[in-house]
Amino acid sequence: MIHVPLNPQRISQVLGNGYWRVKVISETTSTQxxxxxxxxxxxxxxxxxxxxxxxxRGRLDRKFIxxxxxxxxxxxxxxxxxxxxxxxxxxxxxxxxxxxxxxxxTGKEFLTxxxxxxxxxxxxxxxxxxxxxxxxxIVGVGINVNFDSSELPVDNxxxxxxxxxxxxxxxxxxxxxxxxxxxxxxxxxxxSAELISETYIKYSxxxxxxxxxxxxxxxxxxxxxxxxxxxxxxxxxxxxxxxxGDVTHLR
Numbered sequence: 559m560i561h562v563p564l565n566p567q568r569i570s571q572v573l574g575n576g577y578w579r580v581k582v583i584s585e586t587t588s589t590q591x592x593x594x595x596x597x598x599x600x601x602x603x604x605x606x607x608x609x610x611x612x613x614x615r616g617r618l619d620r621k622f623i624x625x626x627x628x629x630x631x632x633x634x635x636x637x638x639x640x641x642x643x644x645x646x647x648x649x650x651x652x653x654x655x656x657x658x659x660x661x662x663x664t665g666k667e668f669l670t671x672x673x674x675x676x677x678x679x680x681x682x683x684x685x686x687x688x689x690x691x692x693x694x695x696i697v698g699v700g701i702n703v704n705f706d707s708s709e710l711p712v713d714n715x716x717x718x719x720x721x722x723x724x725x726x727x728x729x730x731x732x733x734x735x736x737x738x739x740x741x742x743x744x745x746x747x748x749x750s751a752e753l754i755s756e757t758y759i760k761y762s763x764x765x766x767x768x769x770x771x772x773x774x775x776x777x778x779x780x781x782x783x784x785x786x787x788x789x790x791x792x793x794x795x796x797x798x799x800x801x802x803g804d805v806t807h808l809r
Contacts, residue, residue: 560725561626561627561628561704562627563582563584563609563627564582564607564609564627564728564729564732565729566580566581566582566607568729569582569729569732569733572729572730572733573733573736573737575737575740577603577736577740578603578605578634578736578740579597579601579603579604579605580605580607581596581597581604581605581606581607582607582608582609583596583606583607583608583609584608584609584610584626585608585609585610585611585612585626586606586608586610586611586612587611587612588611588698589606589607589608589611589631589632589633589698590633590687590689590696590698592606592608592633593606593633593634593635593696594692597635599692600635600692600694601635601637602635602636602637602694603634603635603636604634604635605632605633605634605635605736606632606633606634607630607631607632607732608631608632609626609627609631610624610625610626610627610631611623611624611631623711624700624702624705624709624711625705625709627704627728628702628703628704628705628709628717629700629701629702629703629705630699630700630701630703630728630731630732630735631699631700631701632698632699632732633696633697633698633699634696634697634699634739635692635694635695635696635697636648636694636695636696636697636743637693637694637695638694638695638743638746638747639747639748640746640747642690643789644751644788644789644790645688645690645695645790646673646789646790646791646801647746647751647754647789647790648688648695648697648790649673649674649686649687649688649697649790650670650672650673650758650786650790651739651742651743651746651754651758652686652688652697652699652739653670653673653674653675653676653684653686653758653761654670654742654757654758654760654761654762655735655738655739655741655742655743656668656670656676656684656686656699656701656735656738656739657669657670657676657761658738658742658757658761659731659734659735659737659738659739660676660683660684660701660718660731660735661761662734662738663730663731663734664718664721664722666678666721666722668683668761669761669762669763670758670761670762670763670764671763671764671805671807672762672764672765672783672786672792672805673790673792673805674686674687674688676701677763678716678721679716680714680763680807681714681715681716682702682712682714682715682716683701683702683715683716683717683718683721684699684700684701684702685699685700686698686699699735701718701731701735702715702716702717702718703717703718703719703726703728703731704717704718704719704725704726704728705717705719705720707720718731742754742757745757751788755785755786758786759785759786763807764783764792764805764807765783765784765785765786766782766783766784767782767783767807767808768780768781768782768783768807768808768809769781769782769783769794769805769806769807769808770805770806770808771792771794771798771800771803771804771805771806772803772804772806773800773802773803774802774803774804779794779796779798779800779803780808781794781795781796781798782794782795783795783805787799789801792805
């Protein structure tokens, strides 16, 4: 497979609306850490994309490493217009946006796993990391696009090209994902929690499923996921409202 670099001019042309200020760099330690060094001061919509990051970070301090020009790796600075108590919704909004965009591009079903993964079946295609800083949130997104099966980071990972049986144009995937994120951020910022909840649940593989939740303090809960609270918590049928936890779907 021939791997080609992203084209910033083409991406900006396809986006067209000026919502995002896009910068593409060849290599970084982590877009989450480096975005502040590429935009000063940070403004809503600043977006740093890297062709390769050698110390990428995922949730719970997990490492995310991808060979150059295989993935879409970016961090964006978002200043939500919602109360800070509601910012727990942000990874859910981003995840639903990615799932919606990938479903539209491919004609296949992509769904989210609460709080920050996008799945095809039960295999992970995208991870999301949100970190509050600088008066807003730095949102990191990594999407597996053109991988050989031997290059996938973990056994339960998948890639768009392997799913579709052909190479995928990263420029167009990125533009579609960013367009959908901007639409759903606007929906979240200007509408009721119920409306964005409907959008999220449409693309959720977690809601309605028996789950195991590891809380990080040694406690494990097994219950059915019922919905999402007004502040983005996962609501379980045992009465729990989970704000932080590692979720496994049980079949």
